[in-house]
Amino acid sequence: MGTAVTADGAGRRELAPGAVHVPGWLTMAQQQELVAACRGWARGPAPIRHTKLPRGGVMSVQTVCIGWHWQPYAYTRTADDVNGARVAPFPHWMVELGRRALVDAYQDETAGDGYTPDTALINFYDGQAKLGMHQDKEERSGAPVVSLSIGDTCVFRFGNTETRSKPYTDVELVSGDLFVFGGASRFAYHGVPKVYPGTGDPATGLAGGRLNITMRATGLNG
Ligand code: MD3
Ligand code: FE
Numbered sequence: 640m641g642t643a644v645t646a647d648g649a650g651r652r653e654l655a656p657g658a659v660h661v662p663g664w665l666t667m668a669q670q671q672e673l674v675a676a677c678r679g680w681a682r683g684p685a686p687i688r689h690t691k692l693p694r695g696g697v698m699s700v701q702t703v704c705i706g707w708h709w710q711p712y713a714y715t716r717t718a719d720d721v722n723g724a725r726v727a728p729f730p731h732w733m734v735e736l737g738r739r740a741l742v743d744a745y746q747d748e749t750a751g752d753g754y755t756p757d758t759a760l761i762n763f764y765d766g767q768a769k770l771g772m773h774q775d776k777e778e779r780s781g782a783p784v785v786s787l788s789i790g791d792t793c794v795f796r797f798g799n800t801e802t803r804s805k806p807y808t809d810v811e812l813v814s815g816d817l818f819v820f821g822g823a824s825r826f827a828y829h830g831v832p833k834v835y836p837g838t839g840d841p842a843t844g845l846a847g848g849r850l851n852i853t854m855r856a857t858g859l860n861g
Contacts, residue, residue, distance in 0.1 A: 650662045650663070651744070651746070654797055654808055654810065654824075655797070655808075655823070655824050655827070656822050656823045656824060657783070657819075657820065657821040657822025657823050657824040657825065658797060658818070658819070658820050658821075658824035658827070659744040659745065659818070659819045660810060660812075660816065660817070660818050661740075661743060661744055661816065661817040661818070661819075662813060662815070662816050663813075663815045663816065664740070664743065664787075664815060664816060664817035665787060665789070665814075665815040665816075665817070666815075667815075667840075667842060667843065670789045670814060670815055670843040670844075671842075671843055671844050673787065673789060673850070673852065674789060674843050674844035674845050674850065675844060676730075677703070677761050677763075677850055677852065678844070680703050680705055680727050680761060681703050681761070681763070683724065684718075684722075684724035684725065684726065684727060685703065685704070685708060685717075685718030685721045685722055685724045685725075685726050686703070686721065686722070687701045687702065687703040687761075687763060688701060688702070688703075688721055689701055689702075690702050690710060690711065690720070691710070691711075691720055692711055693711055693712075698770070699764075699767060699768040699769055699770075700762045700763065700764055700768045700769070700770050700831075701762070701763040701765075701768075702760055702761065702762050702763075703761050704718070704726050704758060704759070704760055704761070705726055705727045705728070705729050705730075705733075705758065705759050705761070706726065706727075706728065706729030706756075706757045706758035706759060706857075707726065707757065707758035707857050707859065708721075708726045709758070709760055709777065712777055713777060714758065714777055714778075714857050714859055716861070729756065729757050729758060729759065733756070733759065733854065734754075734755055734756060736785075736854075737751070737754060737756045737785045737854045738751030738752075738754050739751060740785045740787075740817050740819060740854075741754055741783060741785070741819060741821075743817070744817060744819035745819070745821075754782060754783070754856070755856060756782070756785065756854035756855055756856050757855075757856055757857055757859075758854070758855050758856075758857050759852050759853060759854045759855070760852075760853050760855070761850065761851070761852050762850070762851045762852075762853075763848055763849070763850055764791070764793065764831065764834045764848055764849040764850075764851070765834075765836075765847070765848045766791075766834060766836035766847070766848070768831075768834060768848075768849075769830070769831055769832055769833065769834070770830050770831040771803075771830050772796065772798060772803040772804075772807075772828045772829065772830040773803070773828065773829070773830060774800075774826055774827070774828055774829075775826075775853075775855070776826060777857075778855050778856065778857050778858055779857065779858030779859060780855075780856040780857060780858030781825055782821070782825075782855070782856035782858075783819050783820055783821030783822075783825065784819070784820045784821075784825065784853050784854065784855050785817070785818075785819055785853065785854040786812075786817070786818040786819070786820070786851060786852070786853045787816075787817060787851065787852045787853075788812040788813065788814060788815070788816045788818075788849065788850070788851050789814050789815070789839070789843050789845060789849070789850040789851075789852075790814055790839035790843060790845040790847070790848055790849040790850050791814075791834050791835055791836060791837070791838045791839040791847070791848055791849040792811055792812065792813050792814070792834070792835045792838040792839070792849075793811070793812050793831050793833060793834045793835065793849055794809050794810070794811060794812075794831065794832050794833040794834075795809070795810045795811070795812045795818070795829065795830075795831055796808075796809050796810075796829060796830045796831070796832055797809075797810060797824075797827060797829050798827055798828035798829055798830075799827055799828060800823070800826050800827050800828070802828070803828045807828075809832075812851075814839050814840060814843060831851075834848075834849050836848075
């Protein structure tokens with residue numbers, strides 16, 4: 640077929656060096672627990688909001704952060720563009736989930752050793768929300784990003800490290816999917832051009848919309 644994208648028996652796919660998609664990684668029980676945890680963080684201490692952009696717009700996606708608060712284009716401990724509150728701590732159980740994600744994505748028992756994510760951006764997409772092509776480069780660390788998807792299916796667009804345009808690969812992300820972005824893929828452009836409303840299973844606890852959790856290591860102290 641001449642394609643660089645291959646799947647093994649478990650459905651792992653390496654889209655590009657370091658970029659691994661593991662469909663169906665989360666159990667329904669794990670998805671339910673994550674939805675409940677995110678619902679709590681969405682209420683506070685810094686409530687979920689449409690992030691304000693520097694030129695006066697707002698993002699269509701709604702975001703709440705834990706560990707560190709991100710706003711364009713810096714991390715702080717307090718949500719200065721929301722209510723000034725210190726964000727919720729990054730829980731150790733999520734560090735452990737991130738480490739297991741690296742072990743499974745890279746099929747290497749040692750891949751999670753030394754991985755200590757200290758922030759997560761939790762994005763909520765209603766039917767209209769999308770995320771334009773961007774790079775995540777506020778982190779002072781090349782450690783992998785771990786992405787977990789729950790709820791409605793979306794189109795995830797994985798690009799290249801040079802430009803926000805082609806070449807890119809479109810992948811459907813379904814509830815329960817894991818995606819790890821490490822190595823050469825860590826600073827690639829990516830975005831979410833489309834969410835398919837009504838495709839999620841309400842049994843997750845999400846009646847509608849899409850939840851995405853991305854764990855990162857900021858490389859910051861304090
Ligand atoms: C590749 N979130 O929060 S997850 C973001 O589905 C973000 O909400 C999308 O892009 C979402 O910044 C995509 C996949 C993802 C997240 C971070 C990455 C891919 C990435 C950072 C570097 C490279
Ligand atoms: Fe991103």
